[in-house]
Amino acid sequence: MVLTLVIRSSVLGEYVAPPDPIQTATDVAAAVTTIPTAADPTQYIPLLQGAAVEIDRFSGAEQSDWLLSLAHDICDPVHFRGVLCVEAPNHTWRQITVFEPLIDQTYLYELPPTVVIGLSKISLRHNKSATSTAGAAGTMRTAVLRRDNDTCWISRTRASTFSNSHICPKRMEDAQALCILQTFCGYQGANIGVFHPMFGIVLCRSLDNYFDSYELGFRGSGPPDQYRVHCFKLQTLTIAGIPQIPGFPLPPLHNAIVNQPPTPGHADNPLPGLFRWHYLQCVLRRFATQEYRRQSNISYHEIPLRMEDDSSDNDRGDDDEDGWPSASWDRARLAASEAEAEKQRQSAIVAWRTEVR
Known part of the structure; x- marks a missing residue:
């Protein structure tokens, strides 16, 4: 059953x-x-x-x-x-x-018998892109990294190579993002688009991959701005976003507690309702029935265009060899930075284990 x-x-x-x-x-x-x-x-x-x-x-x-x-x-x-x-x-x-x-x-x-509802739409989050386009994503990334002090919301580590993880897909564009903000947050304003810093958080790149694909979500746990991390992958992962390794007792990712944002009280922190919407997409990805998925026009409209700030999405288009003008240089710099960050992380683990002993 x-x-x-x-x-x-x-x-x-x-x-x-x-x-x-x-x-x-x-x-x-x-x-x-x-x-x-x-x-x-x-x-x-x-x-x-x-x-x-x-x-x-x-x-x-x-x-x-x-x-x-x-x-x-x-x-x-x-x-x-x-x-x-x-x-x-x-x-x-x-x-x-x-x-x-x-x-x-x-x-x-x-529901009351007189009510007629439409089911919440499903975000398919297209990962395959075709073209490159400049836009506001770079500005958003700078603002989010500055707001969060280059600090991952989950691991609480700092590095210059962390991702600006988008709560709503940027390919959803402004009008739908604003509708989600109004529906799930009760927001009454206007002129806020999908590239507003409110729609982004800083995560280390390994965790960003899961967050981006609705395999990791934030569940509100009671107090304001406190969340419990839920991992929707079957594999047991650590807060560093890597599989659990015997002898390296890093805390598990699932049920990890986020007590507060890296910069509590910041005006541009995501509203809880945005995490609520994202968490719903995680649940739908895992548990939605085929009858739900087959409803007419049940998916959000998301443009299949490659956009600026897609360097961490691993979704290079078939007809887009470089992706963006500085792609080769950016990838080389990113690889070097990530290698240095990983070296520092491993050193910290060894030092921590030595202190414990």
Whole structure:
């Protein structure tokens, strides 16, 4: 058996075809417009699915509250109008209690019958690029590194070669990024695009690879700006982003605590709702059902263009031999810097082990 989260078919609206490209707030509004369906309320659409023992790795002490919060973010991220029920005998539903343990059973996110929702869209995060384009990414990278004092949010180590990790893909562009900010953060302003420093954090390059591919997410753990790192890869990794090595007892990456940003209170620190959106994408990548993935127009529109600041994405295009004008020089400098950083890290490990003994 497996644990399955479902909703009633009757509350699910179908997305219309979005504009291409999506460049304005009007385009975004069109992209999230849904058409009600005349579905049978006794029929259900599965959204998430996985063994309870596997989901327990992420739900932890939250248990049913974890699943309910994900159901909110998938179905009703602004209003939170649904409740979570579990299948009971005689084809009935029982509302779950707070922190109720999750089991291999079917759970229903029950919305008011008059509500019609569109499921949260899925970010495919295109990694294959075709062309190079200059833009604001370099400026954003400089601002994020300066804000975070060149310090990785997770490992808390410093180096000049760390990545500006994008919470929302830059290929999503400004209008969709602003919509996410408004939906998941309650942001009421305007004129903030995907290259605003709020959409970036500093991570060492090995961790950036997992964060970028939705294999590593930040789960809010209660206090403001405190997060628990969840690793969605099956492999056991350390906070340095490398596999666990016998004899080198580095702390594990999964469930590592981020007590606060490298620069607490900075005006350009990411709002918690952005991490909430990114974490949802991690969960969807791991647990979303095929029925969810096959919904009409369920993916965000992301332009397949290579953009400035893609040097750490490992996604050189087929027709883009160098990627950007200074690519060869940048790669050589990056390789030398990373080699020096790794040498210093290994020396620190040896020194730490010597002190422990």
